[in-house]
Amino acid sequence: MFINYVKGLLIGSANIIPGVSGGTLALMLGIYHKIVYSSANLIRLKKVKEDTIFLTMLSLGILTSVTILAKIFKSYILDGSTRETYLNMLFIGLTTGIIFKLKQEIKTRNNNNNNSKKITKYFLFLIGFFTTLSLLLLRTYNISLDISEYQNKKSIKYHIVIATSGIIGGCAMILPGISGSLILLSIGTYKEIINIISQLNIIPCTIFGISTIIGTGITILIIEKTINKHFAKFLYLSIGLILGSILQMLFTITKLNVKPTLTLKISSGILFITGIYINRILESTKK
Template identity: 30%
Template sequence: MFLIFVRGVLMGSADIVPGVSGGTIALITGIYGHLVEAISNIRFGFLKPLFKGDFDGFVNSILDEIDFKFLIPLILGIGVAFLTLAKVVTYCMDVYTAFTYAFFLGLIIASAVILFKKLNHINFKNILFALIGCILTFIFVSLNPIATNHSLLVLFISGMIAICAMILPGISGSFLLLLLGQYKYMLNALHNFHLSEIIVFVVGALIGILGFSKILNYLLKNHEEITMAFLIGVMIGSLRVPCVEIANSISINIASLFPCLIVAVIGFAIIIVLETRFDYID
């Protein structure tokens, strides 16, 4: 359970960062398939005995339907990361922008390499879906943030949308929140513990993830190769985010780029080591 908690901390840390996906961390630490299946299996069938007053049936049903041993430590880890690391990550992004995004660059490249190793075939269909994923993501991350309000309804909808990206390797839910104009607002809500905003956002996220996970689980079970190829393209397309941030933060010359390259290599190496250290959970 402790190692699942650690995975949750790593996922939560990644999800805080625009351009990095918690789904990527889930993939490289060996829990991605289990995570998607565990969420998609939640169908609220355990409520039927409760409505009939059958409390014992309710307890048995909920224990059968929800993988508490897996989900509770994972969610706790994600929550701890969100509450403790939000300030650290935002500080690094503001003060050490180039180094921080260079580190993220290494993480994303390593994640794409690991995902590529999972492909059994390199054929026209896989290459096509990888290109589609790359082009669509490149266009998506090129969009400017949307100016919008921060009403509870908007936060609810933002939670639904962002969580779908957070469980997809290569697609950053935080960047999606940035485009929706809710990223800094929700970070401040976490910093100051604004309970109403946090609860509404979390409820939207729960509804979104329960629906989307079923679609994703179907794709992974029935079209795994092209889904993985598409996600590789998504990761490659998302590299625009750290590259642009690095270019905007430093002058482009060898003296400035070399330290960033070193940091990127460190990020790359960490992901490769993580992938070899964590066992896959079926």
């Protein structure tokens, strides 16, 4: 039971960092499918007790992580320094390891060599890749919502923006390779969301939390049906999304303008390899 809380802590930390996907980390931890099916069962009121315990412990971990780490990340890590570079390199290593795992899963599951189906799968891979790439373009050209227009934090418009951000972020955070925080950064509400969480503003936090749950719930039901009927295609789409997320993290590093010293290069390389190695260790513990 406690291990699910710890996994929630890890997923929550991933959801705070722009470019890092909580869904990808759930895949790495081996609980992605359980999250999808348990959430879908709970929505349909099936196996309520068993799934409620699992999701409650996981959610408490995520909530604890987001609440505590939002302040730490805001003031100490996500400050354009070498610390942010190191953190991104570690997650790039972790994410790269996931791609190898998914490719292996495709090989073991894909027994049909029909060319038309292969074309469909590669097409889905490209859709996934260019979806995350489009977020990168939005970030590059600073195309985002100007949240400063909604300075009155008691206005209906402000709360609608927060609710919309929650729904969009919730839809994104369960998809492998899609970073909910990067989505919020792209639409211009990331800093505001981090502020209301770190300051524990009750009303905006509640609105954001409920809308995030709604967005996540809708996406989970769609993913569940997709996995049941088109699992191999879902894997190809996921690989495209995850590969695109690696480019996003690399882009984040280049934008930090940190001096590329020898120490930075060696440390980054070590953290990248460490990320891949951690992934392999976690994978071996599931066998």
